[in-house]
Amino acid sequence: MKRRDFFRIVAASGAATAAGGCQGGVEHILPLVVPNEQIVPGVASWFATVCRECPAGCGVLARNREGRVVKLEGNPDHPVNTGALCVRGQAALQRLYHPDRFSGPQRRDGAALQPATWEDALGLVASRIRELRAGGRGGAVALVTHLESGSLAALMDRWVQALGARPRVTYEPFGHEALRAASRQVFGRDAIPYYAFDQAEVVLSFGADFVETWLSNVNHARDFARMHGFRGGRAGTFIHVEPRQSITAANADEWIRNAPGTEGLLALAVLRSLVDQGLADRRFAEAVAGVDVARVAEQSGVPAETIRHIAEVFGHARPGLAVGGGAAVTGTNATATLAAVHLLNAAVGAVGRTVRFGPDSAYGQVTPFADVARLVEAMRRGEIAVLLLGPDVDPAFTLPAGLNFAEAAGRVPLVVSFTNAPNETTRLAHLILPATHWLESWGDYSPREGVLGLLQPTMAPVRDALPFGDALLRVARGVLGTEEGQGPLPWPTFEAYLRSRWEPLVGDRWGAALQQGGVWRETPAATVRARVAPVDPGPPALQGEGLTLLPYPSFRFYDGRSAGASWLHEAPDTMTQAVWDAFVEVPAETAARLGIAPGDLVRVTSPQGAIELPAYVSPTLHPSAVAIPVGHRYAPYHVGRYVSAPPTPMNPVALLGGAVDEASGGLAYLAVKVTLAPTGARRPLAILQATHDQDDRELAQHVDLAAAREQALRGAREPHALPSMYPPQQYPGYRWGMAIDVDLCLGCQACVVACQAENNVPVVGKAQAAYGRQLHWLRVERWAEGEPTHPTNLFLPMLCVHCEVAPCEPVCPVFAAYRTEEGLNGQVYNRCVGTRYCGNNCPYHVRRFNWYTYEWPEPLSVQLNPDVAVRQLGVMEKCTMCIQRIIAGKDRARDEGRPVRDGDIMTACQQTCPTQAITFGNLKDDGSEVSRLQHSPRAYGVLEELGTRPSVLHLRKVVRQHA
């Protein structure tokens, strides 16, 4: 008997015995009752809409299969993000299918929530408002939402006017008020400009985390890559000033670590140096006459020589771009700091070129924090009787502890939240009227002048929910006692209002606008002239004693609104590689002094309060600072399943008093000093990467700029070829391959979450991740070189490299790992018996083992991609190069009777990459982009000296020895 026959008989007999038990199971298949023109079962429909996870307003295409959205991708036509999405945009689906979403309206009954009907709930709100109006107290109604800039904003204005409510509040925890005030001060324009990173030759950033959360991170990342990436011998320069090495700082050619709060002084010193070196307009001399570079050097800890050097590089740029921002720059001196940065731009002629007023940002419409604080004061005084909090508005979590929102809300007789999943604010609300998720809603949003994005429902609501606009209209009808079609708010639904506003704009081209995802036009830059006057960004006022607290927005959770997605908790923070838990970054010097080891639970105390967090000992953080990411929290379904509940809140706003930058009314995040005390307890972090030291393994490689230029002229790469006794492998059709440009990778983790969404990769939780059992098919490694306090960072996206001579294949006893004839390393799950030999033999550590049968808490399972098998306990899995997309791409090409072309197939990671660092294609086609890149002199295979001949090549990072 042959071996194969033996297996066949044994397997068949097993199946035969098993089949007996299955006889009773009858599966039903249900047809549609009435066919839907838009749905062909098995074929995806795509709907264009706008991402509302932050105010950047990126265009989104939602992939709908059988009526359920299963994946989000960037809209390639949208001018903000041109096809890319960030990590939060990718994870928005998990908030759509949030397991804790409210199933309909809830009414508070003591501590518990009781289900209510829409009729009763909306009727209650309307009757309260009606009573107030009858008593002449219409102004006791307050409406607070996040930033809205389209029809919903207009509708709310009408609503407030018709009902005589308090002027509505647009609350954004990161509202960039100081940037707006600085524009007013320097250019006389109350607006936040558009920053054209791609037009700059040198970018000089003072704390602006523009590839993480600042203003429009996907747009900036894309433009930054165009400006900074090595292409045809040209590469821009990026200098970043920040006390902490953020992801943005890690991408700088020169990261300058300053004392916290001295960014404005440095900007002025650079301007002074520009003037002294004759690199700036003479009329700016007046603004910096009193600036002493040597003194600034002393205050900031940045050597005078470095300041002069920055000025020289920046002054010679044609053109340059200076940006300032980030939570670390929002001290009580924020407006002066940003005014200094504006002056710097004006002095080198960047205004109108890289800094453009005209396409002004919607951020300019945010209500300054000081007014939000005033509203909280009014609540405390009992002046507010009805408080309406729009979708996702969560002041109980995001407002500084000093305002004590919870206590103030206790004095409001009716607090209504339109948030659709539980958070700190819904815990205080008397009434919860869950609004539809943005993927279920009509709407429009304009992130900047000239770009008007259109939202449409991409699927039916997952839970019983009402569009926020509809709820407002119904309440207004109840208050005013009007019928549909009458009164100041005649529209029956928000959709009707939206259409009425778009009618004059698009006429009969409504369908085309929906398909495109909105309408856009070029907005010319307005001419502005700088008012040259001295500014004084003196040291910010800091309350308390000890180390300066740097609360910074998390690139994964923003202000906390995205934190319900478990994918985001499982995607590591790139710099620390920590998953799930929050942490306090403690400088190494302080940690040594206080005897704090990594993972020690540390009590962080400010004059406002204290929180306990595990320590991450950072060799790079400024010795006088402590940093904590804002926005970290767990959803109820995370606790117990993926993590255990932390003893104190993790959000550092609990340490803030609510100090205000007087000039702008913005919240000062850089406002307190804190003391650290080890509690004696430990809560070790789950850190996915054991070391950031490459130890001469040259996994992530780099090349000097001059050498890269020389190589680019010399020609193609010489492949690393080891002699072989075997004939070369033949590829009868296509051969798939990939090129990943390490020079372009910013470490933003968008690819990691995109891969997780596309390929049904389960979430394992903190404890399992700490064992190294995370299942990501793709990870972004951070490697640090040079001085530990001031390293050069290399971000290396690592996935299965699909070796031509793959170490995993010969060790598999059941041929589950094998080489396909299109150059992939296939992994056949139904063959795999889980010996894990392949994982042990893989030098890249990219194979993942299912230690359990993982579950998707309902309804998260609805998101699963129907084109990809869900793996079970005991199965090895790994990157397939999105084989389902390859099959679909080949199928489309076959339909059109042509071979697959470049761009037909995009892997999920490639599709979402804001910098287009990942290129996939056919290596047999010499004209394809991937072939061109793989022949680049910068191309190398990770660990190719092992003779594995990877199909995925990386391109070396280009480093500038001197910026």
Place this chain on the structure above:
Amino acid sequence: MSVRAGVGALGLALLAILIVLALSSSRRQPVAAQPPVQPIDFPHSIHVQTYGMDCQYCHADARRSEYAGLPSVSRCMGCHKITAADRPEIQKLAGYASRGEPIPWVRVFQVPDFTYFPHKPHVRAQIRCQTCHGPVETMRTAAGVTGQSLVNDLLHLVGVRAAPPPLTMGWCINCHRAENAARGARAPLDCVACHH
């Protein structure tokens, strides 16, 4: 001595069990080789033979989707509002339509969850439906039998009524190989084409 005999007997017994299992499995049929009881006694044979309807008139998604698709209830009613409207089975159909309920058809053909089988490329390659689904046009209620093979036809000629080949991977692969050899089709043989 007796120990050796005991081991031998045990070995023989195990071998016998294996042989019995192997024999029984060779006669294994797809799950629904016998036609199941459907909620409506839908006669494929009448629709195809009497009225000459094409498979894809009702299973309209086969040419553009992974799934062949079932006709919507309203598509059935398109004809049956008038045609044979008085028959009891059609009144059952009308009942579903008026209640706005889908008809809970019993699934006949099923591949395992770890297998991706798309209809579309097979239709594009002009593979007849009957190749995989058997002679549905002759069946009143469709049963899960595959198409006849040459060996089966020859066996039929000599009077042996052998079961059609089971719907298994080996059978898929044989057809892919044969199609590639016979007419230069590009039917994939990679494992990951169907298992991913």
